[in-house]
Amino acid sequence: MRALTVQPGTHGTARVDELPDPVAGDSELLVEGLALGVCGTDREIVAGDYGWSPPGRDRLILGHESLGRVRHAPAGSDFTDGDLVVGVVRRPDPVPCGACAHGEFDMCRNGRYTERGIKEVDGYAAELWTVELDYAVKLDERLVDVGMLMEPTTVVAKAWEQIDRIGARSWYEPRTVLVTGAGPIGLLAALLGTQRGLDVHVLDRVTDGPKADAVAALGATYHHEPVAAVAGKLQPDVVIEATGAGSVVFDAIANTGTYGITCLTGVSTPGRTISIDAGADNRQIVLENDVVVGSVNANLRHYRAAADALAHADLDWLRRLITRRVPLEHFDEALTARPDDIKVVLTLTGEAR
Amino acid sequence: MRALTVQPGTHGTARVDELPDPVAGDSELLVEGLALGVCGTDREIVAGDYGWSPPGRDRLILGHESLGRVRHAPAGSDFTDGDLVVGVVRRPDPVPCGACAHGEFDMCRNGRYTERGIKEVDGYAAELWTVELDYAVKLDERLVDVGMLMEPTTVVAKAWEQIDRIGARSWYEPRTVLVTGAGPIGLLAALLGTQRGLDVHVLDRVTDGPKADAVAALGATYHHEPVAAVAGKLQPDVVIEATGAGSVVFDAIANTGTYGITCLTGVSTPGRTISIDAGADNRQIVLENDVVVGSVNANLRHYRAAADALAHADLDWLRRLITRRVPLEHFDEALTARPDDIKVVLTLTGEAR
Structure with missing residues (x-):
């Protein structure tokens, strides 16, 4: 072979x-x-x-x-x-x-x-x-030509599980989610967001093309403006970060709504130094009871959740x-x-x- | 009056x-x-x-x-x-x-x-x-000369509840906790850590005095070296951050153990800019499934937990x-x-x- x-x-x-x-x-x-x-x-x-x-x-x-x-x-x-x-x-x-x-x-x-x-x-x-x-x-046999999307779907199934379980530490009824990055992880995270009935927004750098089209086809809203502007306006309950770009990560964290949860999924490269207002970022995370959670990989429970999500998705x-x-x-x-x-x-x- | x-x-x-x-x-x-x-x-x-x-x-x-x-x-x-x-x-x-x-x-x-x-x-x-x-x-009447410590104790009771509930999103048996800052919040957080049977470490800038003595009297370990060195060696399961100092916050986050939870409780002042390796910090949070959670204030459940903690503390x-x-x-x-x-x-x- x-x-x-x-x-x-x-x-x-x-x-x-x-x-x-x-x-x-x-x-x-x-x-x-x-x-x-x-x-x-x-x-x-x-x-x-x-x-x-x-x-x-x-x-x-x-x-x-x-x-x-x-x-x-x-x-x-x-x-x-x-x-x-x-x-x-x-x-x-x-x-x-x-x-x-x-x-x-x-x-x-x-x-x-x-x-x-x-x-x-x-x-x-x-x-x-x-x-x-x-x-x-x-x-399911109907997934014969798209089933290789299963593994990235398990990654976002885990991310959503982390968000749900962390959100449940107090009263939690999320409405708005911002996904940063419209690659496969970002788009699949958006898919699971729409399956949860949330108001889903996806942000990427490109102004149009297949990524923007895929977001629109999902019934979600596409943005290509800077993350601070988009998140600052939306004040999302949940951010799923899928770029791994340092400035995007910190601008997203700093602009969630109160009790915001930012789930980091992008594996970035070390050696990219940025300046941040650590006092302001820390103060906001504390006063808003915000959470930042990293999520990687998936276990069998997430594979089952992903299989379910794909089974309910539009082929x-x-x-x-x-x-x-x-x-x-x-x-x-x-x-x-x-x-x-x-x-x-x-x-x-x-x-x- | x-x-x-x-x-x-x-x-x-x-x-x-x-x-x-x-x-x-x-x-x-x-x-x-x-x-x-x-x-x-x-x-x-x-x-x-x-x-x-x-x-x-x-x-x-x-x-x-x-x-x-x-x-x-x-x-x-x-x-x-x-x-x-x-x-x-x-x-x-x-x-x-x-x-x-x-x-x-x-x-x-x-x-x-x-x-x-x-x-x-x-x-x-x-x-x-x-x-x-x-x-x-x-x-309890025995708290007549120390009962004004109740409110800061509610703050750490909430912090510990947040940590416990977030930890419970997967398998979680924490052993080591590092508290940064030996003010009232840090010391009361350490008290609740010892009440949970954890290996408690407290870090502050001063080399000796009442803070170091209070940590020792609790049976916890006092440190005054830089947080990156202390946390890097301990690889704590939990960090409770009570200084609000930007460099301490980020050095703590970057040096937890795998599946580490850093709870931020210090309300800092905006306008303190620091440089961080955003790529490295993001990568580590993702690959380690780490969490950063902000915690402020307390509700009635935390007041009950705090009253219980004080009732079991050494006067x-x-x-x-x-x-x-x-x-x-x-x-x-x-x-x-x-x-x-x-x-x-x-x-x-x-x-x-």
């Missing part, structure tokens, strides 16, 4: 390798890879800035935004040959820490978790892959998010971001092309 | 006035003021930087950290003449907003709440005051926190901070001197 591999820590080592077909264990599925979503983390790994190969090996099969079709399911399992599935990204640490021991491995305390396609375990950018039954999630809207589909052999094109990209997908078989 | 009054918005207008005795309504207590704690908010009001007088009046009776003895309780109420009581500070807004309508007036959304001694309602710096039965809280330790007791007529001395002050108290009768 063919797979997209990389040597973590070294720039520009991505290539398609011909590897032996994987063999599924007794409690594993053998899955035919259909497609793979590409994200900023993949690009960081290809650039040599992130990622870890499996112990004793130099190269890692890339890919964590999976979509596949079960080729062989163990008898008596909840899966059937032909099922559409995605594989969960993270696995609990082996100690395990208290969070991992309780299934909350997205909150792992000791950092010894592993992640398919990112940290010490091969990913899903392969024509065949295996996955433990406990870490495979079935998708044509989901298809809007996939702005390019690139065959595996042209992975270089997929790994190079273009201005109008929302989600770029590597196709592994003809079925998802 | 005598009362300490001030003209909000004008610097240096504090004076002792002779005013008519207040008259209690049918559902109010008439209370003899015993003592009053003085805090930074009082000093801001006296400096003309904060505070609002009652509608139609120029002057406000100062004081929100109350302690008094019931002179007259309505028949059939839960109070008896002679009971030791404190008055709640905040009252719900008149609209009311959803939070105030649900008793969560500390989370008031529209800012139209009022506050005794701060915002539009006379305070407790008077030889006699009245308070609605629903906003009076009974204290001699609470007395350590009151480093000066100043009679009402010498209010100027009480309003001038001294380096070794922890809590300064105005005494209104001989009973609390």
Whole structure:
């Protein structure tokens, strides 16, 4: 089988390798890879800035935004040959820490978790892959050409769960949400906001194009003015920050409404220094009882929530998010971001092309 | 009766006035003021930087950290003449907003709440005051000389409740807490930390003196090194920030452990600009699933929690926190901070001197 591999820590080592077909264990599925979503983390790994190969090996099969079709399911399992599935990204640490021991491995305390396609375990950018039954999630067949959006949807499902649980510490009936950044995370966060019946606003730098169109198609409001102006006017109950840009982050935090919750989801690069009025920011967070919460990764509960959100989403809207589909052999094109990209997908078989 | 009054918005207008005795309504207590704690908010009001007088009046009776003895309780109420009581500070807004309508007036959304001694309602710096039965809280008689610590204790009781409820969004068994600032809020936050069985660390700038002694007497660990060094080593599960100093705030946030919760309680002054690595701070908050929460004021649930905390505290330790007791007529001395002050108290009768 063919797979997209990389040597973590070294720039520009991505290539398609011909590897032996994987063999599924007794409690594993053998899955035919259909497609793979590409994200900023993949690009960081290809650039040599992130990622870890499996112990004793130099190269890692890339890919964590999976979509596949079960080729062989163990008898008596909840899966059937032909099922559409995605594989969960993270696995609990082996100690395990208290969070991992309780299934909350997205909150792992000791950092010894592993992640398919990112940290010490091969990913899903392969024509065949295996996955433990406990870490495979079935998708509705209608999602056959968009199901690789599942993993980013789990990220926003977790973000929304964090917001809901933190909001519930006192009286909480949110109305207005501002999403900063109209990439896949921002747009999927907006989707879940509309599914909650909220007044959803999405902000990005571009003035028009597929991002603005996707926001409008969702029935949400698109903004391209500076975040301080937009948030200052909206006074949102919730901000979901998906740019990772320092100035956007702090302008958003400083302009929520009272009891505002800002959920940070963008993994930014260190080394970008900005000046802030720390006295004013601290004072406002205190006097408004505001919260800033970081959210990364997802556990099985969030995969279930994401599957539910996708099942209730408009298929044509989901298809809007996939702005390019690139065959595996042209992975270089997929790994190079273009201005109008929302989600770029590597196709592994003809079925998802 | 005598009362300490001030003209909000004008610097240096504090004076002792002779005013008519207040008259209690049918559902109010008439209370003899015993003592009053003085805090930074009082000093801001006296400096003309904060505070609002009652509608139609120029002057406000100062004081929100109350302690008094019931002179007259309505028949059939839960109070008896002679009971030791404190008055709640905040009252719900008149609209009311959803939070105030649900008793969560500390989370008031529209800012139209009022506050005794701060915002539009006379305070407790008077030889006699009245308070609605629903906003009076009974204290154990043994707290007669320290009960004015109740109000700052409600602030930390709320802070701890916020931390507990936010922590409970996933698996959470905190062990280590770092408190920054060893003023009354910091020390009372440390007290509640030890009551929870946590490993408590308190950081302040001074190298020794009553603050360091109070921390040691609590069985907690005192630090006076920079917060980045202390927190970086401890990797605390919880930080309770009680300095309001921008650099301390951001160094604390950046050095929590994974799934760290930083609770900001210090009301700082705007206009203090610092440079931060926004990319690094954002990245760490996201990848560690960290939370920053602001907490101000307290509702009746927090008053009950605070009364319980004080009832279980060592009386001699609470007395350590009151480093000066100043009679009402010498209010100027009480309003001038001294380096070794922890809590300064105005005494209104001989009973609390």
